[in-house]
Amino acid sequence: MIGTGLRFGYGTNGFANHRLEDALTIIAELGYEGVALTLDHHHLDPFAADLPARVARVAKRLAELRLGVVIETGARYLLNPRHKHAPTLLDDDSDARLDFLKRAIDIAADLNAEAMSFWAGVRPPHVSPDEAWQRLVRGCAQVAAHADNAGVPLGFEPEPGMLVENFEQWDRLRGEVGETLRLTLDIGHCRANELEEVAECVRRAGPHLVNVQIDDMRRGVHEHLEFGAGEIDFPPVLHSLAQTGYTGLVAVELPRHSHAAPDVAARSLNFLRVSQWLGEARAAGEGNLATELAAAGRKVGRANAEMARIRLLQSFQLSPQQVSDLYRYGDNEEKRAILRACPVPDLLRDALRSNDSRLVAAALGPAAAQLTDAEWRQAVLKAVFMGLQLAQVHGLNERADAELGRMLDGLRKEREAAGRIMPADAISLLERLR
Template identity: 60%
Template structure:
């Protein structure tokens, strides 16, 4: 079982320093959000800067997935805008195309993205945008992980299944599963959510959460029983990355505590399996 940490939880660190801390703590990888301070995909010399990050990752023996949840990268006034649901999604599509290119250059295990907030009648916009990115990713050998996000048009696992079907079930289009989201809104136990999507699982975000409240919490402060979840994740070979995007103020300490918690929960899950 391989644990990673999201760079969106190290927003006050320069990227090389964030990678150094994450590696020194003992993590196996990073979920790298392309953002203003962390490998900005719209800044100059992207290829050169990507190569430098690739060297850092290799030196520190860190695997990587690419995340695209930057808040104000595309619009300094509107969080996460534009999205695939907007009247003009061109800038979002360009961001995703660049994320795929960076993912290919870094050897990322997946590039993750989500729908955005929108009306049901605009479902076709989402399908069209995803089809374009699926094609771009297929051309570069990149696996996509699409994340159901509470409050967005693809809100839960059932919505992801509908989208996957409407896209024609492309082989490079998997699911990014946030464990906290499962507790927040899915109708079945969290561990059962993992089992239900295992055949399509390409990226995992992990955090604690409470029922009905979309707030990413430190482990042990929400309602999730983690050993059964990690037991359900046993067949999964990809990164399981801590997702605490509002905890940059204490990133090193929280990252250390998170890894200790996950290792203990994994040990408990393993002992339960043996028993």
């Protein structure tokens, strides 16, 4: 839908309760362009006796579904059933981790993966910081050599709490290991509340990226992607990422949401598409608002268009004249969004004179507080006449009065005389007001 180069994928660790075949099918059907495939017992086990045959089947299915793939190596209990993520390259018995990472590179090569991603691990208490660093450098050098031979790009992920947890430490490691060591960025780990800091994190990482994971954060905990759910304002972040020229996968990583994977994956893709468009539209500025509002349905889909338009309008401090001009020249879909985002009293009155029930419903939302009592009563009466559900009327319980009851009683008598009945919710309101 949006052609700026960003390609969205979904992590299979967020489909832990699905067979891999089913997960890939759902991810593709939803419209994702790739998967971040975590090697694990239940999906693609790198230690399976029939591994070559399994890899061949997965490669065939990925090609059929036209899905790109990156290989993730963060399975929790793959190497040790009692200790999460153990052993790492920092442990005394690091050979198991090294063997696993080399297997992951071989699998990535067979799948024609865009990258293989890994991280440092947590320093064991009995290992000094200097020794841990040297172990990491030695291990990464062997991984890098294996990746060079296989032609697989390596993405090293700085992870909070691990030996390498930020951009500066990754840069130092790359300086000692070599240019083969590129970067995996988890946007949620930027961990900044201020928009400029997150966007700057993305801009700094951009030239080195081979893999991007995306999720939100709230109080240091991974959150799903939903407006208002977490701490990151994603539209400018995605815009910054696109501006770096990054063309790899941007894969949703929500391993704690497998219980509702299909629904969460669908909502996440909608969120990403809307956020990407919002970032572009905001960057285009107020002068292009009319064009962007008109294009919303085509860019993010009709189901998401109204919410996207509302959020775009709320991004700017618009004068009443600017709002009126946008309303005057917009179609009814755009007008509805304008009424909900930045209503002007004259526009509410215009909407209430229309025969479009969706415009009337929008005018009777929270913006209806700007109407006089007389105007508001007439608007409620029109809603009843048009068959709108009165539950849509904002402040109905607080503003309904005896005068509205009198008007509703008159309408009911007219209806009865014509052999018609009042809607049930209008009758209930009338009975309450008597």
